[in-house]
Amino acid sequence: MITTNWIDRFEGLARLPAGIKDTLTRQSAVVSLPKGAEVFGPGAVPDNLLLLLDGTVRVSQTSQSGREIVLYRVEAGQSCVLTTACLLAHEAYAAEGRAETDIRAAAIPRATFDRLTAESTQFRDFVFAAYARRITDLFRVIDEVAFGKIDMRLAQRLLELAPSRGPLKITHQQLATELGTAREVVSRQLAEFARRDLLSVGRGSVEITDADTLRRIASA
Amino acid sequence: MITTNWIDRFEGLARLPAGIKDTLTRQSAVVSLPKGAEVFGPGAVPDNLLLLLDGTVRVSQTSQSGREIVLYRVEAGQSCVLTTACLLAHEAYAAEGRAETDIRAAAIPRATFDRLTAESTQFRDFVFAAYARRITDLFRVIDEVAFGKIDMRLAQRLLELAPSRGPLKITHQQLATELGTAREVVSRQLAEFARRDLLSVGRGSVEITDADTLRRIASA
DNA sequence: CAGCCGTCTGTGACCATATCACAAAGAGGG
DNA sequence: CCCTCTTTGTGATATGGTCACAGACGGCTG
Known part of the structure; x- marks a missing residue:
């Protein structure tokens, strides 16, 4: 346990058992992207689950007609589950994530993600909570666009x-x-x-x- | 293996190992609801994952001003993940699911759900695929409402x-x-x-x- | 500095949709 | 057959989106 681990920045992960934290640390890489970079989208399908350490990612959708709407932002301390699952499991929809500032993120490979969801109830809860948050975000967007x-x-x-x-x-x-x-x-x-x-x-x-x-x- | 199991109606579950199928069958209950019943919503928070066997459930959202919009439908052979995770993990949002016809569903208790996501990669994939489907549904709704x-x-x-x-x-x-x-x-x-x-x-x-x-x- | 160019903003006309306030037309029960 | 509730029709008005430009600002270059 050398570093003050990035894991502790994530509320839902701080209380993981030491063994799981270890796996997570060893099998993930910290990546950086400059402001403006495409994090995922038509041109960049992610095969990692990203846990955002610094910066913000703006997730938006563009219609056929070229108009665009911001769906939500991923802030430091949050994970990017939606986009991963969404893009892995389905044909790419016209959603894209773009670094709004310089960002740093921990990238968890699919295999590790899989293993962790199998082994740790807490990690699973973390993932499902992240889904829930994004989904309520989307509900809110729909409400605002339709009725606001x-x-x-x-x-x-x-x-x-x-x-x-x-x-x-x-x-x-x-x-x-x-x-x-x-x-x-x-x-x-x-x-x-x-x-x-x-x-x-x-x-x-x-x-x-x-x-x-x-x-x-x-x-x- | 007496019955032609309902499990085989679910594409993503048909190939589960026999042991898992067994758990699933034994630890879940088949429930019925009449047309018009509230499946979940302000008045009925689900604590089971529902796998819909027959009928359809209409999921909609009502704004403060009382206007309502249909978000998507859950059809026979699909699961109701969104709503479960969403309502369990967060404050209840103003989304509700209502039986559009008489329905029959397999109800998987939280504990069993948890055990299955831990034990079976295929079950996990099933769950994540279900999430992905709903999320793309929501993306589509946003696109249509905003730009259609x-x-x-x-x-x-x-x-x-x-x-x-x-x-x-x-x-x-x-x-x-x-x-x-x-x-x-x-x-x-x-x-x-x-x-x-x-x-x-x-x-x-x-x-x-x-x-x-x-x-x-x-x-x- | 003058001129040029690309980006950003302002504006008027017009169309589409939402809202409001009613009126009128079925449909079913007593 | 009348009464009542639900459903539908309609005009007026407000809001938001589209289109077609014009002008304004900033930066760059000669």
């Missing part, structure tokens, strides 16, 4: 994405992709928010000035 | 739901729920289809008369 109002959704997303201080660096098009809507819709809604002094916009940046009101809109 | 045109979606759904001959018994409101849209939208679109002689409508029923054209619209 745009002003509410935009306000929500801005609050999520905004750094604790300073402006959020993002284009209207990128915000539109977040919500699966059109750029013009975002531009107009931002203009409306700006008119009400809830935020100020610049080229490629948005700065929230009245987070309270925005929060009220977001939860309406 | 209503005429296309309605045509698709009508073709899916229509019996091989005779009229489809369904109200406009039920069709609206299928698509997560409003009843008026369905009424108007059906009227338009009827005007083009693609189908004829009666109170509580729709009969397709030009499936070819409808198919063309559905895949546009």
Whole structure:
């Protein structure tokens, strides 16, 4: 036990028996990818289960017509089960994962994954919990897209994405992709928010000035 | 080995070793529910994995505002993994499963499920494949809701739901729920289809008369 | 610095869908 | 046959998405 193991960063894994942790450590590799790299997708089918150590991965889907929507993000300390199982078991769907920052992840080969799910109840629980989380994420997306109002959704997303201080660096098009809507819709809604002094916009940046009101809109 | 076992109805399970099949048979119960019964949801959290032997279960989600959308159906020969994992692992989301016909299912208790995922690679694969299928279903729903045109979606759904001959018994409101849209939208679109002689409508029923054209619209 | 170019944003017109408020038309029970 | 409930039809209006551009900004290059 030399290193402060990365395993302990994962809530569901910290209490694994030492033997299992050992297997996990020895049979997995820590990989790095630069910001912007495709983690999985049409061009890169993963054959490892990825446990994200640092950074975030944005998972999105593109329609035939070329419009795109962000489905969810995988943050440090979470695993990328969905995508793995999904892409392994079925024909590749038009979902892709892209590194939103430089990332570091532990890659667990299929064989090891298999062995661990067989040997450890806790590892199994970890995996199933990860599935459950993603599935509820997808449920939420469906609810929002099908029934949510745009002003509410935009306000929500801005609050999520905004750094604790300073402006959020993002284009209207990128915000539109977040919500699966059109750029013009975002531009107009931002203009409306700006008119009400809830935020100020610049080229490629948005700065929230009245987070309270925005929060009220977001939860309406 | 007395009975022609229900296990063999499940593609992914037919080739399980005899011992595992045995466990599965002995430790599971075949349950029946009448048409319309709630299989899971706010009022009924399942603690079994259900393998559907006969009938279909419709899984839908209701928004705060009361609007509802059908997410997918579980058909005979499929399992209900999503819902189980989802509801066990997280706070109950507003998803519910309802028996669309009288149903019969094999109920596998959590403990048995756990033991089987530990002991059998094939059973694990079965479970993961079931997850993958549902997840791609959800991806599809998101794509359709976010980017699909209503005429296309309605045509698709009508073709899916229509019996091989005779009229489809369904109200406009039920069709609206299928698509997560409003009843008026369905009424108007059906009227338009009827005007083009693609189908004829009666109170509580729709009969397709030009499936070819409808198919063309559905895949546009 | 001027001019150029690619990206980003603004805008008006128009279409599709959702919402709201009712009216009217079956269907079934008393 | 009337009453009532469910289902369907319809017009007006609001919201969101599409299309076609125009203009504005930033960076680069001559």
